Amino acid sequence: MEGQNNSNVAVVMVPFPAQGHLNQLLHLSRLITSYGIPVHYAGSATHNHQAKVRVQGWDTNSLTKITFHDFQLPPYSSPPPNPNLSVSFPVHLQPLFDISTHLQKPVSELLEQLSAKCRRIIVVHDSLMASVVQDIKFIPNAESFRFVPISAFTQFIGFWQRIPETDKPFQIDPCVVIPRCIPSRDGTFTPEIASFIIDQKKFWGFESGRIYNTSRAIEGRYVELLEKLSGNETETETTHFVVGPFHPVEITASRERRHRCLEWLDEHENGSVIYVSFGSMTSLTAEQNRELATGLERSGHKFLWVLRNADKGDGFYNGEIPELPEGYEERVKGRGMVVREWGPQLDILAHQSVGGFMSHCGWNSCIESISMGVPIAAWPMHSDQPRNAVFITEVLGIGVTVKDWEDRGKLVSSATIESAVQKLMTSEEGKEMRKRASELGDAVRKSVSIGGASSLEMDAFIAHITR
Template sequence: MEGQNNSQVAVVMVPFPAQGHLNQLLHLSHLVISYGIPVHYAGSTMHNHQAKVRVQGWDTESLTKIQFHDFQLPPYTSPPPKPDLSVPFPAHLQPLFDISTHLRKPVSELLEQLSAKCRRIIVVHDSLMASVVQDVKFIPMAESFRFVSIPAFSQFFSFWEAIPESDKPFQIDPSITIPRCIPFGEGMITPEASRLAADQMKFWGFESGRIYNTSRVIDGPYVELLEKLSGNDSETKHFVLGPFNPVEMTGSRKTHRCLEWLNEHEKGSVIYVSFGTTTSLTEEQIGELATGLEKSGQKFIWVLRNADKGDAFDSAKDGYPKLLEGYEERVKERGIVIQEWAPQLGILAHRSIGGFMSHCGWNSCIESISMGVPIAAWPMHSDQPTNAVFITEVLRIGVMVRDWEDSGKLISSATIENVIKTLMKTKEGEEMRKRASELGDDVRKSVAKGGATSIEMDAFIAHITR
C-alpha cells in the first residue's frame, strides 16, 4: 500500500505539549506519510519547533512532507517557575499543560477548513488533548482516534486498579503475568496534573478507536485485556502500530561527537545514562551518580541536563548541572558527559552500547527495546514507575535501581555501582542482555514488510481510507 494516492483523506495529529508525547506522534506522522496520506501536525509554534529540532532517525525530506500548523498559546499569567528539584514530577510545566486546552478553537478551525476539501478527516489526538478535538464529532466524515502514549500494560492496570474488586468485569487469566506490586497513586503525579487528566477523560468516548505505540510482541496480552475491558463496545478499534520510531538508523543527520566516541569502543561495552527531558537531579544526587559511574569501572555516556522549562530552548540559560571538580578529566579515557541534546536513537542503536540507565519514560523504553538494549530502571514520576515494573518483572530485560517505595531517598554511589555491575558484568545481566536482544529482534521483524505490526499498520491505513 506504500505510496498510494490517498489525497482525499487527511490525518491531523494533535500532540500533548511535552517532549515524550510530541516525539511519538511526530514519528507516527512519518509512518503515515509513507502511505501517501497528507499529515497535518497541529500544535503551538514553540512545540512544533521543539518536535522538529529533536526528532531523530528520519531524513530531512521526510520531515518536509508533514504540514505543521503553528498556533499561538495564550500568555502565561506569570512566568513559569524553574524546576523544583524536591518534586520529581515536572510541576513547573503545569501552567503550560493547562493553557494547551486553549488550542481547541484553532484546531477546530483547521478541521473545518480541511472538511471543505477532503473526503475524510482522521484526527489522532493524545489522550490528554481530548477536549481540544471534541468538535470533531460535529464534522461529517471525520473521526478521531485516541493515542495511548504508554504501554498497554501500564494503561490496563491504571484502569484495573481503579475498579472496585466487586465490580471487576472478568478474572485475569492466570497465565498472564501480574507483578506482585504495581505502583500507583501518591507521589507519581501532582494533584494538579491528576485533575488535568481527569478533566480530559471526561471527553473520551467519541473516538472510533485507540492507537498504541507498542507492539503485540512486547505486551500483546495486555492489549487483549484492554480490548476485553472495552466490553461490548465492538465499534472501538484497537490498532497496535509501534514502535513508531525507526528501528534502523538511516536518517541523514549530522554525526554527533558521542557517536564518533562510541566507534572507538568494543561491542556492548558502554552504558548509556539519561533521564529524559522532565527530570533535574539534585546536586547531591549528581555527585552520587558520578561517583557510582566512576567506581563501577564501566565505560559510559552520561547525558546530564536540566529539565525542560516552558520553552525547552531556554533551559540552558540557567547554566548546566555542576559536576565534581576534575571529574571529566579523571574519567575521560572511558566516559563522556554530554550537557546538550543527545541523539538517543543513534546512541541506543550503536553496537558499543550494552545497557541503558533510564527514567523509563515510554519513549526511552520502546526505543531501547527496539534496539535490543537492557535497562537499569530509575523511574521518576508519572507512568515511569509502572513502566519500570513492566521492564524488570514482566519482560525481564532490566534491573531496578531502586524500588518505588524508596523514591524519595538519595540513591548512594554504592547502589549505583552495584546496579551497573549487575547489568553489565554478571551472569544475571548477561541473561537480561540476551532476552533484550531477542526481543529487539522480534520487534524489528514485526515492523518489517509482512511482519505482524506491518500488517496491522496496513489494516489501519485501509480502515481510515475506506
C-alpha cells in the first residue's frame, strides 16, 4: 500500500514530552507516511526539535514528509537532575510534564483547522496526553487512538493486580507465564507523577482503539488478555492494533554521518561487545558510576558505555560529565570506549559486534534490543522498568538481572556488575540467552515484513482510518 494517495485523511500525533515517548511516535509517523497519509506531529517547539535531532535508523530526509507543529509552552523552571534522591524517578522533569497540559488549546485549534480541510482526521495520542486531546469529542469527523507506550505484559499485570480476586472477570490460561514475584510499584513513581497519571486516565475512554509498539511474536498472549479484559470493561468494542516495532529493523543510516563509536565497533569481533546505556532520564550517583566503571574493567570484556547524566527539564542534555576513576580510559583503551554524548542506540544494537546490552529496561530500549536479537543485563531504575526487567529475564529468558527491584536502595557493587557481564557474555546460560534472543529477533523482524503479523495489522489500521 506504500505510496497510495490518502490525502483526504490526516493523522495528528500528540506525543508526551519525554525522549522514549517522542521517539516512538516519530517512528510511527514514518510508518504512516509510507502509506501516502499526511502526518502532523504536534508538540512544543523544543521537544519537536529534540525528536528530530535524535532520529536514528532511517533517512532523515523522510522527516520532510512529516509536518511539525511547534507550539510554545508557558515559561517554567526545573531543578537540575539529582541522582541522590531516594526515588530515582526524574523529578526534575515534573514541571515539564505539568506544563505540557497547556498544549490543549493549540492542539484543539489545529484539529479544528484540519477538520475543515479533511474528510477525516485521526488523532494518535500518548496515554499521558489524553487531557490535551479531550476536545476531539466535539469534532464530528475526528477519531482518536490511544498509544500505549509500555509493554503489553506490564500493562496487563498492572490492570490485573488492581482487580480484587473475587472480581476477576476470567481465569488466566495456565500456559500464560505470570511470574510469581512481580516487582512492587513502590519506588517506581513519585506521588506527583502518580497523580499526573491518574489525572490523565480520567480522560481515557473516548478513543476508538489502542496502538501498541510491540509484536504478537513476543507479547501475543498478553495482548489477547488485554483484549479480553477491555471487552469485559466496556460495552463498546475497542480495537487493539499491535503494529510494532515502530522503528526500522533494517538500519539505513547514512555512512557519511556515522557516529565515531560505530567505527570503533567495526574493529571488534561479532558479539564481543556489551553496550551500556541507561537512557535519557537517568543519572547515577558518582559512587555508582565508579562501581560500574570498575565492574566493566574487571569483567575483562569489551564494552561501549554511553556515560551521561539525565536530560534537563527542557529536554536536552545538561553537558555535565560524570567523573571516572583516574586513568580509567587509558587503562581500558582498545577494549572499552566511553561516549559522553547522545549515542545512536539503534545503530549500536544493530551492529554485529554487539552481543549484549546493559539497560534500564525502558520499553523503547527493550523492544529495540529484542528486535535486533541482543540479550539484556537488566538494571531497572523507575516507572515500568522493573516489570519490563522481569518480562525480559523470567518470561522471555533473554537476560540476566543486575539489580533486583527489592534492592533498589542499595549500591550495585563492582563484583555484581562483573558477574552479570560475564554471565551474559560468556557463560553457557548466557549462550542460551543469546540464542533465544536471536530467535526472537528473527521472529520480530519477520512480523514487520510483508505478510507478517505486524505488517498485516498496520495494513488493517490504515484500512480502518481511510475507510
